[in-house]
Each structure stands twice: as structure tokens, then as C-alpha cells.
Amino acid sequence: MVMTIRIIPRLDIKGPNLVKGVQMEGLRVLGKPEYFARRYYEGGADELLYIDAVASLYGRNSLLEIIERTAREIFIPLTVGGGLRSVEDVRTVLRAGADKVAINTAAIRRPELIREVASAFGSSTVVVSIEAFRKSDGKYECYTDYGRERSGVDPFEWAVRAVELGAGEIMVTAIKREGTGGGFDLELTRRVAESVPIPVIACGGAGKLEHVSEVIQKGKADAVSLASLLHYPVAADYQVQHAQYVEEGNIEFLRRQGVFSRVQGSSIGEVKAYLGRCGVACRPQLEGVVSGANQPA
Amino acid sequence: MAQTSLPSVAIVDFGLGNLFSVKQACQRVGIPAAVTSDPGQVAAADAVILPGVGAFGDAMQTLRARSLDEAILEANQLGKPIFGICLGMQLLMGDGHEFGRHKGLGIIEGDVVPFERGASANGRVKVPHIGWEPINRPVHQGRDGMWQNGPLAGLRDGEYMYFIHSFYVRPSDASTVAAVSRYGGTEFCSSLRQGQVVGFQFHPERSGPEGLRIYENLARLIMK
Numbered sequence: 001m002v003m004t005i006r007i008i009p010r011l012d013i014k015g016p017n018l019v020k021g022v023q024m025e026g027l028r029v030l031g032k033p034e035y036f037a038r039r040y041y042e043g044g045a046d047e048l049l050y051i052d053a054v055a056s057l058y059g060r061n062s063l064l065e066i067i068e069r070t071a072r073e074i075f076i077p078l079t080v081g082g083g084l085r086s087v088e089d090v091r092t093v094l095r096a097g098a099d100k101v102a103i104n105t106a107a108i109r110r111p112e113l114i115r116e117v118a119s120a121f122g123s124s125t126v127v128v129s130i131e132a133f134r135k136s137d138g139k140y141e142c143y144t145d146y147g148r149e150r151s152g153v154d155p156f157e158w159a160v161r162a163v164e165l166g167a168g169e170i171m172v173t174a175i176k177r178e179g180t181g182g183g184f185d186l187e188l189t190r191r192v193a194e195s196v197p198i199p200v201i202a203c204g205g206a207g208k209l210e211h212v213s214e215v216i217q218k219g220k221a222d223a224v225s226l227a228s229l230l231h232y233p234v235a236a237d238y239q240v241q242h243a244q245y246v247e248e249g250n251i252e253f254l255r256r257q258g259v260f261s262r263v264q265g266s267s268i269g270e271v272k273a274y275l276g277r278c279g280v281a282c283r284p285q286l287e288g289v290v291s292g293a294n295q296p297a
Numbered sequence: 298m299a300q301t302s303l304p305s306v307a308i309v310d311f312g313l314g315n316l317f318s319v320k321q322a323c324q325r326v327g328i329p330a331a332v333t334s335d336p337g338q339v340a341a342a343d344a345v346i347l348p349g350v351g352a353f354g355d356a357m358q359t360l361r362a363r364s365l366d367e368a369i370l371e372a373n374q375l376g377k378p379i380f381g382i383c384l385g386m387q388l389l390m391g392d393g394h395e396f397g398r399h400k401g402l403g404i405i406e407g408d409v410v411p412f413e414r415g416a417s418a419n420g421r422v423k424v425p426h427i428g429w430e431p432i433n434r435p436v437h438q439g440r441d442g443m444w445q446n447g448p449l450a451g452l453r454d455g456e457y458m459y460f461i462h463s464f465y466v467r468p469s470d471a472s473t474v475a476a477v478s479r480y481g482g483t484e485f486c487s488s489l490r491q492g493q494v495v496g497f498q499f500h501p502e503r504s505g506p507e508g509l510r511i512y513e514n515l516a517r518l519i520m521k
Binding site: 077094 | 317318322325350351352414415421422424425426427429430459461462480502503504505506508509
């Protein structure tokens with residue numbers, strides 16, 4: 001292992017809320033993203049990833065406000081994606097405090113966007129997000145619009161092309177695994193990671209600690225994005241502290257204190273301690289941070 | 298400068314990099330900093346922060362087109378503190394090798410070279426190098442070296458900082474190297490200091506509480 005592996009909490013945002021779905025559908029409200037972001041920062045997250053879950057369909061003004069508030073108090077890299085269509089969109093998000101942008105839909109429709117953003121802000125600003133669907137014949141296809149639309153594009157060829165156009169990182173999400181807790185798609189991740197000379201972030205499927213070490217050691221991921229695994233214990237705390245919090249959206253999940261049986265909630269400290277035992281190098285958990293409230297439910 | 302007025306710090310805006318996070322970090326530790334692309338303001342400031350991501354050649358071209366190179370050199374000649382971050386650190390050097398050879402600001406003698414992509418003895422080397430790595434005191438400088446009272450004061454030897462870069466600097470004078478880090482079997486200079494000129498290859502403003510500690514140290518260097 002030559003690179004220190006990054007653990008990147010992924011926060012999917014809808015309106016003012018942090019949401020989480022299964023296979024990118026059925027989004028449930030978990031709470032205010034700022035609360036989760038602060039907890040992850042204090043717990044030793046290496047970066048944060050904000051994805052606007054509905055930006056391809058609606059506006060995203062509330063996301064800009066969330067980015068600004070986050071960037072004021074959180075001093076780790078912040079990547080923002082969801083609905084970015086132009087260099088101007090990217091500039092707006094970077095001005096609000098993002099360090100990098102994740103682009104999927106607009107890049108597949110017009111690949112030159114990658115080159116434009118890379119030349120305007122530097123390659124290291126551009127994360128190309130690949131959302132891949134594994135078909136019944138075992139082949140993969142890129143989807144756009146938050147996992148809704150087929151594109152006919154082969155993810156492995158697309159990854160190579162994205163690097164040529166100036167991508168600094170590739171994020172790869174297996175749509176079928178996303179939110180299920182059933183583990184990452186190791187074949188998809190490994191094949192993308194071995195196709196490109198730039199870092200690859202694995203996303204979608206972690207339900208227990210073993211999945212994280214697996215996608216690094218077998219899937220060859222350089223960074224791992226986690227959502228459900230980290231969110232559910234924090235959501236439970238959030239609910240206790242914000243019992244009066246009611247917003248539009250599906251909050252039934254919070255009321256029922258539902259936690260998927262397939263997702264074993266963990267803290268970032270637990271993830272990193274586990275990876276350490278597996279021989280995976282990562283930045284240690286921040287000292288002096290008590291994560292006792294972050295135990296599995 | 299009179300005791301009653303705070304020193305002014307210019308964050309040089311040449312169109313690249315997350316200036317917002319640099320400004321936020323300054324605000325957090327009480328450094329009165331303003332983002333500017335005006336060479337007059339840069340030359341007149343009491344200290345200069347040169348941030349940046351992107352390509353060396355493009356950045357130098359932009360600095361020259363806006364006469365910002367002269368303003369930074371003027372500040373340097375007057376002995377004002379200059380802090381280069383990431384690409385900003387690389388621009389302080391004499392030469393950059395990125396898609397050809399480019400002349401840098403030449404404040405620090407040395408050059409800028411790329412990481413080699415490909416396999417090392419223990420695995421793949423992906424470039425850009427993105428992630429948190431320890432920064433260590435150079436062996437030849439003894440236990441405290443340049444860290445005492447400097448920008449890295451109070452940090453643990455081996456503290457993790459956030460890096461995102463494809464190139465690294467090679468100062469000609471080893472005594473300017475304030476910290477070293479490793480990536481893909483290569484040991485590189487991750488911080489340098491020559492008088493009032495300081496460089497960080499990592500991003501202290503994106504390196505959590507310990508990164509903010511560096512900004513606190515910078516505040517002390519500026520205010521004194």
C-alpha cells in the first residue's frame with residue numbers, strides 16, 4: 001500500500017436535509033447535514049462529499065447555503081456534486097467553499113466539460129463520478145441523473161476517457177449495491193481502479209467493517225466513501241437531540257428509529273481502527289475525540 | 298507599522314485554487330486577510346499568501362500578465378513574510394517542469410518535478426497524490442530543527458496533513474527544507490523555510506485542527 005487510504009463520508013442532500021435511500025431511491029430524511037458534517041469532522045473524516053440528490057431535477061440554492069455554512073467550520077476538503085452542468089456552475093460551488101466537484105450526468109452528455117473544468121480550475125478539482133449498473137449479462141453500463149437514466153456508456157472505457165480529458169479522480173458507485181449494506185461491487189471497483197492511473201473512490205454498499213477493508217484490498221480502491229454505515233448511529237443521536245425537528249420529506253424513518261439490519265453502524269474511529277488491524281494505512285482518528293455516543297444501535 | 302493598526306495580509310488571487318478556505322482559516326485565527334488580484338495591494342500588504350492549484354506554467358503566465366510576480370518579488374525584497382501553499386509553494390522555486398520547462402518566481406533556489414506514475418516495489422503509484430500523509434522533521438536538523446518557533450511549532454513529528462498534488466519541489470539548499478514526507482517510495486520536501494519565506498506542499502487550511510494550528514503560528518509570525 002503506497003497511499004494512505006481516505007475515508008470520505010457521503011452526505012446526500014435534498015432541500016435542507018440529509019437523506020439516504022436504497023439503490024438511489026426511496027430517500028429518507030436523516031437530519032440536518034451540518035450536524036452530521038460536524039460529527040464526521042470531529043471524528044477524523046479525511047474529506048466530506050456532498051451530493052445534491054435532486055439537483056438534476058430542481059434548483060440547488062439550499063445546497064449552496066449548506067456548503068457555505070459547512071466550509072466556515074469544517075477544515076477538511078469538501079467535494080460537491082449533483083446537477084453541475086457548466087464551468088459557471090462549478091465556479092459558483094467552488095466560491096461557496098467547495099474544494100472539488102463531482103460530475104456525472106453533464107460529463108457523459110458533453111465530455112468536453114471535464115477538459116473545460118480541469119483547465120479552468122486544475123485537474124485536481126475534477127472528480128468524475130461513475131454510477132454503474134450491473135446488467136444481467138454481467139456487463140456494466142453508466143447511468144446518469146442520480147441513477148435514473150441509461151447512457152449506453154461502458155464505465156471502463158469512460159474512466160480512461162475521463163482521465164484523458166483531465167479528471168483528477170474517479171468515483172465509482174455500484175447502483176445496485178448503493179444503500180443495501182450488502183458490500184461494494186469489488187469487480188467494478190477493481191476494474192476501474194486498474195484501468196486508470198489516478199485515484200479511485202469506491203462508493204455504495206458498505207454495511208459492515210469487512211466491506212471497507214475488502215474494497216481497498218480486493219477492489220484496489222484508493223479512497224472509500226461511506227454513507228449508511230456512518231449515518232445511522234449519528235441519525236439516532238440526532239433524533240434524540242432534535243425530537244421536535246419536523247421538515248418536509250419522509251421522516252417516518254426517523255420516527256421509527258429504523259436501522260437496516262444489514263447495516264452495522266460504525267464510527268469513523270472504528271472504521272480506521274479496523275483498517276489499521278487489516279494493515280491498511282490511514283490517518284489516525286483525531287486524539288481526544290470521544291465517540292462513545294457513536295456506537296452501533 | 299503602528300501598534301494600533303493590524304497588519305494587512307494579501308491572499309493572491311490569480312484565478313485558481315480554493316481561496317475561500319484559505320480566507321476562512323485566516324479568519325478563524327484572526328489574520329486580517331483580503332483576497333486580491335491587484336498588484337498594488339499585494340506589494341503594499343504586510344504579508345502575502347500565495348495559494349493555488351493547477352498547472353505551473355499557466356499560473357506563472359497569469360501572475361506575469363497581471364504583474365503579480367513583480368508585486369510578490371517586491372514584497373520579498375522588503376523582507377515581508379510570504380507563504381506559498383501547494384502550487385503557491387512550487388511557484389516560489391526557480392524552475393518548474395510541467396509540460397516543458399518554465400521559470401518560476403525564483404525566490405527559493407531549486408526546481409519542481411513530477412511524481413512518476415506506475416508501479417513501485419510495494420504497489421501502484423497513482424498521480425495526483427491525494428491524501429493525508431505524515432510530515433516529519435528532516436533528519437539532519439536534529440530533534441527540534443526549524444519547527445521551534447516556526448510555522449510548524451507545536452506540531453507532533455509525524456502529524457498528518459492533507460496533500461493533493463502531482464509535483465514536488467527540490468530545493469538546492471537542503472537547509473531550507475523544514476519538513477519531509479513520502480509518497481510512492483519518493484521522499485519529498487513538504488515544507489520549506491528561508492528567512493521570512495515559507496512553503497507548504499500540503500493544505501494547512503484543509504488539514505483539520507492541526508492545520509489550523511499552523512495558521513495560528515502564521516498569525517504569530519505576521520503579528521510580531
